Amino acid sequence: MRKLTWLLYSLCLIFLTSFTMNMQKKKIVFFGDSITEAAVKAGGYILQIGELATKDKVSDRYDFVGAGISGNKVYDLYLRLEKDVLSKNPDVVIIFIGVNDVWHKRTHGTGTDADKFEQFYTAIIKKLQEKNCKVILCTPAAIGEKTDSSNELDGDVNKYSNIIRRLAKTNSLPLIDLRKAFLDYNNQHNQENKESGILTSDGVHLNAKGNQFVAAEMWKVLKSL
Amino acid sequence: MRKLTWLLYSLCLIFLTSFTMNMQKKKIVFFGDSITEAAVKAGGYILQIGELATKDKVSDRYDFVGAGISGNKVYDLYLRLEKDVLSKNPDVVIIFIGVNDVWHKRTHGTGTDADKFEQFYTAIIKKLQEKNCKVILCTPAAIGEKTDSSNELDGDVNKYSNIIRRLAKTNSLPLIDLRKAFLDYNNQHNQENKESGILTSDGVHLNAKGNQFVAAEMWKVLKSL
């Protein structure tokens, strides 16, 4: 009889512990475009963040969820915010958007006006904050890795990065300034002024090194939350 | 004493009548771009609709309100729907948008993707219907008045008009098919295949005749509601 009691007691304890831990797990949603869509695949930056968390022995405290769709611009995020993010009750949302808002001006004629970019970005932040999500902003890393400011769309990537920096400041939100981090890294490691191949495979999408780099930059901010 | 009573009685009657009539006045909001922004100025199509209502002796039943802003695309309407339309408690909203969604692809690189055009348009319709507004749709009339389908953006104007026609059908909403009406009119009155000067001053913005024409097309639908 005593054994049974003990067994029941143990089972309850295990159940409660795991339940509590699960309750305490922070759900982090990565909300973005093709760069983030690829981030849940082998070598992707979201998986790498998971490994960093494991190394730091805190992986049981986080639930990392990718919500990236190829070709997305800021208003695509806005349109699918409810369905793809809020419905998952995230604790933290990392917004990583902007490349296509600039790029599609050139390739489709359907980029995003700078003022509308800010308006939709702001609307996303507000909706997330209303649901008590922590919001983290990222600047778009690169469209081309040349270091002499002669990538065709450098000016516009800088312009939209400035908007995001301002939004982070105005709303007192953490900023992961990937644009700056990539430029700094390339200034050191891209002496030949190559268009791609340092942190990206094609100037935009992350190669193995790039995924590691982004994971490290994001983890620095995430683990300190 | 009798006279005073009679006077008071009359005043009450007048007040009640006017109040009731005012209550019954339908508020019609015209929601659009520069074409609609100009429509409240002398000769503009909204003023002309007012005159058509006067001619039909029903002007006291309507309150016509312009809500057009130059350069607007469908997502601009979406962003200012609350502030510029819903806040006015309209009974009817005429949506007249689309020219810039196509045109800005060419002139700014920031037109609207066809699928996003449909999504934002649908979102506007839903929000208006939730507030019990009647919604009327219009196709974009013209970017260029040539009749041989050789205006640079004719194909795209037709494409986006088709989207609006489909939305009207799917949502069982009245459609004012200005695109079709303009083409029909030009086929008759633009024998020289001119780019502008028939119903528009510059291929897009309405001249005097164009304002009259649009007013007539809209009034046909409005008075039958």
Add this chain to the structure above:
Amino acid sequence: MRKLTWLLYSLCLIFLTSFTMNMQKKKIVFFGDSITEAAVKAGGYILQIGELATKDKVSDRYDFVGAGISGNKVYDLYLRLEKDVLSKNPDVVIIFIGVNDVWHKRTHGTGTDADKFEQFYTAIIKKLQEKNCKVILCTPAAIGEKTDSSNELDGDVNKYSNIIRRLAKTNSLPLIDLRKAFLDYNNQHNQENKESGILTSDGVHLNAKGNQFVAAEMWKVLKSL
């Protein structure tokens, strides 16, 4: 001795005949973009024209030469006219260009202004005529095969086709109006208003049927020269 004389005589005859025939062979150069680049591959329209010539038992009178390069616009043709066409001493040059002049406005921001299109086209015609080449013009067939004028770039394709039609008229040159021919064919065979799959694989590049169709249209004009 007689045998030798006879042999020599025969050899001379053969040589002269072949030389004469070769001299009389008309060299036809097809000058264009990716559609023409593909035309020398299996099933391509230039090979098919060769087969039509064989059927009509006149294949020994023609030398068909492809000079198409993917992505070319009118000024690419201009820049490589000397090297790729004049250097081959053609009798006839068929110019088949225009799709990218329109398309690249949308996809690269580097389409060709209508007036420059006409200027470079005219310059090509002049240079060819100075070398006594016969010049045949073609209109661009299609960017999208929908029949209700709602292919995104229909207006501009029509506009540039009109320029080419005018150039043919002004310079009294034969015109192969592929634009018109494709529209007529699609009006009959594309009842479902599909974007591609009738004469093209993707709205632009010719499928098997499209190559046959273009070959037939061109051969009609070529054999009557």
Add this chain to the structure above:
Amino acid sequence: MRKLTWLLYSLCLIFLTSFTMNMQKKKIVFFGDSITEAAVKAGGYILQIGELATKDKVSDRYDFVGAGISGNKVYDLYLRLEKDVLSKNPDVVIIFIGVNDVWHKRTHGTGTDADKFEQFYTAIIKKLQEKNCKVILCTPAAIGEKTDSSNELDGDVNKYSNIIRRLAKTNSLPLIDLRKAFLDYNNQHNQENKESGILTSDGVHLNAKGNQFVAAEMWKVLKSL
């Protein structure tokens, strides 16, 4: 009688001297876009170069001729080279082009591909050199004067400037690097990171100070020829 002889002798001398000097006058043609079109108007940089020459007491050695047309891109220069430049038998031609090759990608969809820019630029240089003209190249100064590389088209302006720098080097031609000069000046005098108003009125077209600045930069090179 002696007086008359003396007078005639003097007149001859004056005539011959002035004739000879006129013969020795260097004809400098400024070949470009709207910036150069405006340069022959009051305050314009070509007039200012004239004044600098006067100050240096060498104005009688130069004939400064403007050949700028608004909206021109490199291939416009190419198309009107014969008519507007070579027909004037210039000694020196200053090519100042590139802004519209970049800008029109955004505003008209008809900018110039980088490789075609180089090809047409090279063709112009060759044609001028065949006529024994000295050729001087200029980089495009600015589309926006912000100093933090966030003018929308900064990357592309830098890219096309690099092409011109390479062409100057390859062809051993003098280069007036206005792009660099403007950036240097703005780094000093545009502390507020303004989009325009320093050397330009609108980010592109020169204000009074800008015309002076360009005149000085060009005169430095011209007088040393």
